[in-house]
Amino acid sequence: MSASYIQAPAAEMLELLEELSAFSAPGDGVTRLLYTPEWKKAQQFLLDRVRESGLRVYADSVGNVYGRLTGTRDDGKVVLAGSHIDTVVNGGKYDGTYGVVAAFTALRYLSSVYGPPLRTLEAVSFAEEEGSRFPLTFWGSGNVTGLYDGSEAKDCRDGEGVTLQEAMESCRLGDQNPDAPRSDISTYVELHIEQGIVLEQTETQIGVVSAIAGQRRFTVTVKGTANHAGTTPMGLRRDALAAAAEMVLQLERFAIEAGDPLVATTGRLETFPNTPNVIPGEVVFTLDIRHSREDELEAFCSSVASAFEEIAKRRDVALDITLRLSASPAPMNSGLRAELEAICLRQGKTYKAMVSGAGHDAQLFAPRCGTAMIFVPSRGGISHSPEEYTPPEELAAGLEVLIALLYKLGYEETDEDGLVPQNTKERWT
Amino acid sequence: MSASYIQAPAAEMLELLEELSAFSAPGDGVTRLLYTPEWKKAQQFLLDRVRESGLRVYADSVGNVYGRLTGTRDDGKVVLAGSHIDTVVNGGKYDGTYGVVAAFTALRYLSSVYGPPLRTLEAVSFAEEEGSRFPLTFWGSGNVTGLYDGSEAKDCRDGEGVTLQEAMESCRLGDQNPDAPRSDISTYVELHIEQGIVLEQTETQIGVVSAIAGQRRFTVTVKGTANHAGTTPMGLRRDALAAAAEMVLQLERFAIEAGDPLVATTGRLETFPNTPNVIPGEVVFTLDIRHSREDELEAFCSSVASAFEEIAKRRDVALDITLRLSASPAPMNSGLRAELEAICLRQGKTYKAMVSGAGHDAQLFAPRCGTAMIFVPSRGGISHSPEEYTPPEELAAGLEVLIALLYKLGYEETDEDGLVPQNTKERWT
Numbered sequence: 085m086s087a088s089y090i091q092a093p094a095a096e097m098l099e100l101l102e103e104l105s106a107f108s109a110p111g112d113g114v115t116r117l118l119y120t121p122e123w124k125k126a127q128q129f130l131l132d133r134v135r136e137s138g139l140r141v142y143a144d145s146v147g148n149v150y151g152r153l154t155g156t157r158d159d160g161k162v163v164l165a166g167s168h169i170d171t172v173v174n175g176g177k178y179d180g181t182y183g184v185v186a187a188f189t190a191l192r193y194l195s196s197v198y199g200p201p202l203r204t205l206e207a208v209s210f211a212e213e214e215g216s217r218f219p220l221t222f223w224g225s226g227n228v229t230g231l232y233d234g235s236e237a238k239d240c241r242d243g244e245g246v247t248l249q250e251a252m253e254s255c256r257l258g259d260q261n262p263d264a265p266r267s268d269i270s271t272y273v274e275l276h277i278e279q280g281i282v283l284e285q286t287e288t289q290i291g292v293v294s295a296i297a298g299q300r301r302f303t304v305t306v307k308g309t310a311n312h313a314g315t316t317p318m319g320l321r322r323d324a325l326a327a328a329a330e331m332v333l334q335l336e337r338f339a340i341e342a343g344d345p346l347v348a349t350t351g352r353l354e355t356f357p358n359t360p361n362v363i364p365g366e367v368v369f370t371l372d373i374r375h376s377r378e379d380e381l382e383a384f385c386s387s388v389a390s391a392f393e394e395i396a397k398r399r400d401v402a403l404d405i406t407l408r409l410s411a412s413p414a415p416m417n418s419g420l421r422a423e424l425e426a427i428c429l430r431q432g433k434t435y436k437a438m439v440s441g442a443g444h445d446a447q448l449f450a451p452r453c454g455t456a457m458i459f460v461p462s463r464g465g466i467s468h469s470p471e472e473y474t475p476p477e478e479l480a481a482g483l484e485v486l487i488a489l490l491y492k493l494g495y496e497e498t499d500e501d502g503l504v505p506q507n508t509k510e511r512w513t
Numbered sequence: 514m515s516a517s518y519i520q521a522p523a524a525e526m527l528e529l530l531e532e533l534s535a536f537s538a539p540g541d542g543v544t545r546l547l548y549t550p551e552w553k554k555a556q557q558f559l560l561d562r563v564r565e566s567g568l569r570v571y572a573d574s575v576g577n578v579y580g581r582l583t584g585t586r587d588d589g590k591v592v593l594a595g596s597h598i599d600t601v602v603n604g605g606k607y608d609g610t611y612g613v614v615a616a617f618t619a620l621r622y623l624s625s626v627y628g629p630p631l632r633t634l635e636a637v638s639f640a641e642e643e644g645s646r647f648p649l650t651f652w653g654s655g656n657v658t659g660l661y662d663g664s665e666a667k668d669c670r671d672g673e674g675v676t677l678q679e680a681m682e683s684c685r686l687g688d689q690n691p692d693a694p695r696s697d698i699s700t701y702v703e704l705h706i707e708q709g710i711v712l713e714q715t716e717t718q719i720g721v722v723s724a725i726a727g728q729r730r731f732t733v734t735v736k737g738t739a740n741h742a743g744t745t746p747m748g749l750r751r752d753a754l755a756a757a758a759e760m761v762l763q764l765e766r767f768a769i770e771a772g773d774p775l776v777a778t779t780g781r782l783e784t785f786p787n788t789p790n791v792i793p794g795e796v797v798f799t800l801d802i803r804h805s806r807e808d809e810l811e812a813f814c815s816s817v818a819s820a821f822e823e824i825a826k827r828r829d830v831a832l833d834i835t836l837r838l839s840a841s842p843a844p845m846n847s848g849l850r851a852e853l854e855a856i857c858l859r860q861g862k863t864y865k866a867m868v869s870g871a872g873h874d875a876q877l878f879a880p881r882c883g884t885a886m887i888f889v890p891s892r893g894g895i896s897h898s899p900e901e902y903t904p905p906e907e908l909a910a911g912l913e914v915l916i917a918l919l920y921k922l923g924y925e926e927t928d929e930d931g932l933v934p935q936n937t938k939e940r941w942t
Contacts (some may be wrong), residue, residue, distance in 0.1 A: 280744025297743060301789060311894055313778035313801045314726060314870030315709025318768050320894070325779055326765045329758035336755045339747050350741035350754055351789045353782065360730060360780045360799040370789040372742045441743030465740055465749075 093193040093487070101479075102354055103129065105177035113174045113470025114181075117217035119147070119251035126169055127257055130188070130209055135490045137192045139207070143258035145234070146227045147211040151188050153195050155204040155494065161270040163493045165190065165486065166208030167447060172216045176472020177188040178462075182479060184209040190487045194494065201494035201495075213445055217242050217251075220445035225445035229452055271420070271493060272449035275458045275486045277474050279442050281465030289481045290435040291459030292424045296447040297345060297374035297439050298381050298413035304331065304392065307402040310357060310365025325355055325364035327399045334391045335371065342384055345439035348373045376413045376439040396469030413444070414450035416457055420489070424456060425487040433481060440469075458485055522916070523909035526618040528560065530908075533598075533614065534606035542603045542899025543610075548576070548680035555598055556686055559638055566621045568636070572687035574663070575656045576640040580617050582624050584633040590699040592922045594619065594915065595637030597653055597874060601645045605901020607891075611908060612704045613638040619709065619916045623923065630923035634671035642874055646671050646680075654874035658881055659694030700849070700922060701878035704887045704915045706903050707872050710894030718910045719864040720888030721853045725876040726774060726803035726868050727810050727842035733760065733821065736831040737787060739794025754784055754793035756828045763820045764800065771813055774868035777802045796832070805842045805868040809810055840872070843879035845886055849918070853885060856917040862910055871896075 095448075107126035109115040116122050127149050134141045139151035149169075167183025187207035194201065210224025218240050224234040237249040278284075283291050308322035332350045339348035353369040371388070375381040389405055396403035421437070428435035440457060449455040460482035463473040534556035538544040545551050556578050563570045568580035578598075581591075596612025616636035623630065639653025647669050655661040666678040707713075712720050737751035761779045768777035782798040800817070804810040818834055825832035850866070857864035869886060878884040889911035892902040 101521075101848070112931070214710070227696040278744065279741050280746075281740075281749050282744075282746065285749065310895055311710075312708050312871060313729070313780055314776060314803050314872070315707065315711075315896075316776065316870070316894060317709075317711065317773050318765070318776060319773075320710050320714065323765070323778075325782060328759060332755060332758040336747070336752070344746050344748075347743060347745065347747060349752075349790070349792055351742055351782045351784075351791050351793060352787045353754060353793075354787075355782045358781045358783075360803050361778070363778055363782045364780060364782075372790050374743050387692065440740060465745060467741060467744075 093189050094424045094476070094483055096192070097185050097189040097483055098476055098479065099482070100133065100176060101181060103111065104181050104185065111174055113472070114171045114177050115173050115175065116169065116171045117173070118170050118212040118223060119217070119255040123170060124257070125257045127209060127211070130169070130184070131257065134188055138195065139188070141192055144227075145221060145264065146252065147255055147257050148224050148228065149209040149257065151191055151207045153191050153201055153205045153494070155201045157169065157202045158204050160268055162204045162206050162268050163271040163273070163490065164206045164208055164269050165273040165275070165490060167274050167276055168210040168213035170212045170214050170216065172214050172468045173467050174470060176470060177473055178277045178472050179279065179467055180213060180276070182277055182474070182482075186275045186483045186486050189483065190490050193487060195490060198491070198495055202497070203494050205494045210445055217372060218248050221443070222445065222448055223248070227264050228266050229448040231448055234264065259363055269449070269453050271454045272446060273420070273456045273458070273486065273489060274446040275442055275460070275482050276444060277467065277472070278459040279465070279467035280462065282434065282438060283459060283461035283467065284463065286436060287434070288436040289460070289478065290428050290485055291438045292421055292428070292435050293416050293440045293457035293459060294421060294437045295376035295416060295439050296414040296450070296457070297376050297441050298378055299409060299411045300381060300385050300407065300494045301409035303372040303406045303408055304328075304369050304371060305404040306331070306367045306396065308365055308399070309363070313361040313362045313363055314338045316363060321363055322399065322401055323363050324367040324401055327395060327401045328353065328367035328369055330395050331392050332365045332369065334395065335388055338384065338387060338391065342380070345441070346373070346380065346384060347441055348374045348384070348388070374441050376415070378413055381413070385403065397401055411447070414447035414455070416446070416450065417454040420454055420456035421435070423492060424458060424489060429483055431484060431488065433485065456489065458482055522618050522622040523905070523912055525621070526614050526912055527738055527905055527908065529614040529618065530606060530610060533556065533610050540603055542599045542901070543606050544604065545598065545600045545603050546602070547599050547641040548646070548684040552599060552688070556638060556640075556772045559613070560686065563617055567624065568617070569714070570631045571640055573656075574693065575652060575681065576684055577653050577657065578638040578686065578688050580620055580636045582620050582630055582634045582923070584630045586631045587633050588725045589697055591633045591635050591697050591917065592700040592702070593635045593637055593698050594702040594704070594919060595639060596703050596759065597639040597642035599643050599645065599896045600643045601643050604897050605899060607706070607901050607903055608708065608896055609642060611706055611903070611911075615704045615912045615915050618912060619919050622916060623920060627920070627924055631926070632923050634919055635924045638679060639874055648676050650872070651874065651877055652677070654877045656693050657695050657698070657876040660877055663693065679696060681727055689706060698878070698882050700883045701875060702849070702887070702915065703873055703875040704911050705873060706891045706896065706901070707888040708891050708894070708896035710891070711867060712865065712888060712890035713892065713894065715865060716863070717865040718862045718889070719857050719865055719914055720846050720867045721850055721857070722869045722886035722888060723850060723866045724805035724845060724868050725843040725873055725879070725886070726804045726805050726870050727807055728801065728838060728840045728872070729810060729814050729836065730838035731800040732735070732835045732837055733798050733800060734833040735758075735760070735796045735825065737794055738792070742790040742792055745792060750792055751830055752792050752831055753796040756824060756830045757782065758799055759824050760821050761798065763824065764817055767813065767816060767820070771809070774870070775802070775804045775809065775813060777813070777817070779865035793940070803870050805844075807842055811917045812844070820903060840876070843852065843876035843884070845875070845879065846883035849883055849885035852921060853887060853914065853918060855912055860917065862914065885918065887911055
């Protein structure tokens with residue numbers, strides 16, 4: 085395969101991306117929340133377009149849409165590629181959708197050029213990943229991988245009181261209802277925009293994801309004494325905001341010392357009573373800490389907690405640190421990573437091994453089957469915004485890499501060392 | 514005079530204080546906003562009670578209520594004592610009202626024991642000082658001293674759109690309308706709770722105020738780049754909150770270095786977009802800086818601005834510092850201060866010269882006539898709260914000092930050096 089072969093599929097992919105971006109609620113950018121009319125139209129459009137392309141097409145009970153190329157040596161196992169179709173409110177047209185259109189385009193291209201594969205390939209458009217309508221995330225891939233069993237839908241409500249069950253039933257796409265969770269997926273591949281600035285800043289075309297970072301979220305509450313800003317001498321204050329400011333800076337200092345890929349952020353901070361002439365009596369703020377290694381993540385969080393306690397003691401303020409979210413790092417398959425790097429070298433593309441700081445559907449597959457993620461640059465690192473942008477040639481480059489990997493996994497006769505995930509190796513021989 | 518003489522007036526004062534605290538809107542503590550039904554009832558109650566006491570009583574056009582003891586050597590000049598009758602929302606019963614009831618009680622006591630004074634004494638209950646209903650402060654004393662000329666009332670509206678003019682007209686208390694501003698006030702004396710913790714912590718009965726601190730308020734805006742908390746390495750961030758945190762701590766460090774009476778506070782801080790997984794792109798916070806000397810205040814503000822600019826430059830964030838309020842320090846009259854200290858010594862009371870960090874009606878009089886302020890302790894330094902409290906014996910001690918000073922100013926034959934304000938000295942001889 086050479087780059088010249090895929091000018092046609094890249095154009096087709098870009099057209100599909102544009103067409104899907106039209107299915108949006110009013111407002112800036114793209115707003116396509118789970119089980120809304122615009123969401124249903126987008127998945128239905130995809131079903132119709134993929135059916136025309138000759139792939140076998142179906143939807144499952146939660147509204148994930150699949151296109152399937154059954155392998156001639158079908159052993160009941162599937163190589164799955166895709167991403168999610170939903171967006172945040174006023175999001176962009178690339179996040180998730182790019183990986184969906186690339187996967188369907190790749191399968192259509194491979195089928196048209198090479199005919200049926202040896203091993204079964206599927207493309208997927210997951211129903212939901214963002215958590216923007218209902219208070220849960222990964223509803224699409226979560227039902228496939230067993231994170232959910234569907235029972236969550238009855239009691240989960242959106243901001244207007246509609247249950248996930250009701251919303252889902254109003255958006256039935258098909259009656260085909262595969263086993264959930266699926267036990268037939270041997271490999272999962274996801275192509276996605278980086279949503280960060282690293283590839284752009286290093287002028288790199290392809291990010292080969294080594295791991296999706298683990299994450300901890302905490303809520304920190306600092307309680308001092310609210311008092312008159314004019315009548316309370318500096319020496320008699322228990323200023324909750326000054327204490328919190330010291331903690332925010334300590335977090336930043338520790339994170340810089342720890343170095344990449346650790347990131348630590350205070351994104352939300354509330355001051356009470358929040359009045360110019362009153363010394364703050366209470367401050368509540370968040371910590372978002374991520375690293376690709378569980379042990380490093382855990383050690384960092386412990387150091388932060390100790391430092392915060394020392395600050396609180398010295399300043400005589402009360403401190404509470406509550407864990408809100410804990411997600412383990414998801415390492416990508418080393419064989420698939422090596423194959424992606426080999427593909428980039430063959431195709432003359434610049435690439436970079438990198439940690440994904442953002443969460444993706446791929447992290448649910450990583451503990452269960454060989455999983456790979458491919459990144460393309462995000463202009464200015466901007467995402468979850470109408471400003472989200474990746475130039476066509478950079479989107480095409482990602483597609484070229486995806487096609488090559490799916491060709492390797494679906495069409496090649498031999499199973500070279502490191503290509504096929506260890507835990508499914510016997511399936512491929 | 515000895516302490517035993519004034520058990521009767523202290524009891525009377527405490528009763529009046531309790532009675533006035535009943536004139537409140539529903540809710541915790543006392544809520545008595547300008548020109549509300551409860552405000553009008555309080556001022557009318559005071560008018561009626563003072564009339565019974567034998568003082569000549571009147572109200573002016575903005576609703577300040579006066580009680581007058583005309584001097585036998587009346588030269589058209591007045592020694593005025595008092596404070597304000599309004600409160601903040603859910604305030605206490607001492608702030609302002611204590612100075613009002615003490616002044617009226619002092620005049621009634623002096624009149625009953627010593628008969629008419631040589632020089633005219635007046636007590637005043639100012640209509641408004643707190644700025645809790647309309648977007649202005651000192652409406653009572655400001656109309657007396659010339660800060661306002663009444664024209665402000667037409668365009669000034671409360672939160673519900675009612676103009677100050679309309680509210681004022683619905684609350685007329687009397688038709689006596691003295692010249693505004695008044696040119697007959699030679700001396701102003703205000704007794705007030707400290708609203709701080711200094712007297713309590715130093716176990717001191719009386720604060721002799723040396724100056725009311727000057728004040729600067731600024732709004733500081735820091736603009737960085739909002740970005741994904743997971744995908745943006747520490748080295749590529751322009752975190753507005755981390756920059757603001759560094760500034761908040763720098764402000765505190767400078768203030769501690771400067772030492773008393775300088776105080777500096779960030780009371781309000783807002784983070785945008787204020788989402789746990791987004792690096793803050795903008796932070797807006799306030800500075801409240803106070804000192805009793807104009808030159809020190811000015812120098813401190815300059816140092817802070819320079820330090821903030823250095824932080825902003827180093828962190829590559831945009832900085833805007835906007836001045837919102839500038840009030841000069843108001844020094845109290847040195848002769849009156851010396852007399853207050855002499856009174857404390859004679860009465861065997863512990864006293865302390867101190868700066869008032871809070872603003873008071875007295876600061877409007879200080880540039881125009883000899884002005885004195887007397888503080889009594891605030892339990893725990895708490896004010897503007899239902900928890901505001903000063904024990905009866907400490908309130909009585911303040912009244913004793915006030916009575917002694919008004920006796921000196923109103924009844925004594927001689928004008929000792931330092932007692933009478935320099936700018937009005939000729940009036941007293």
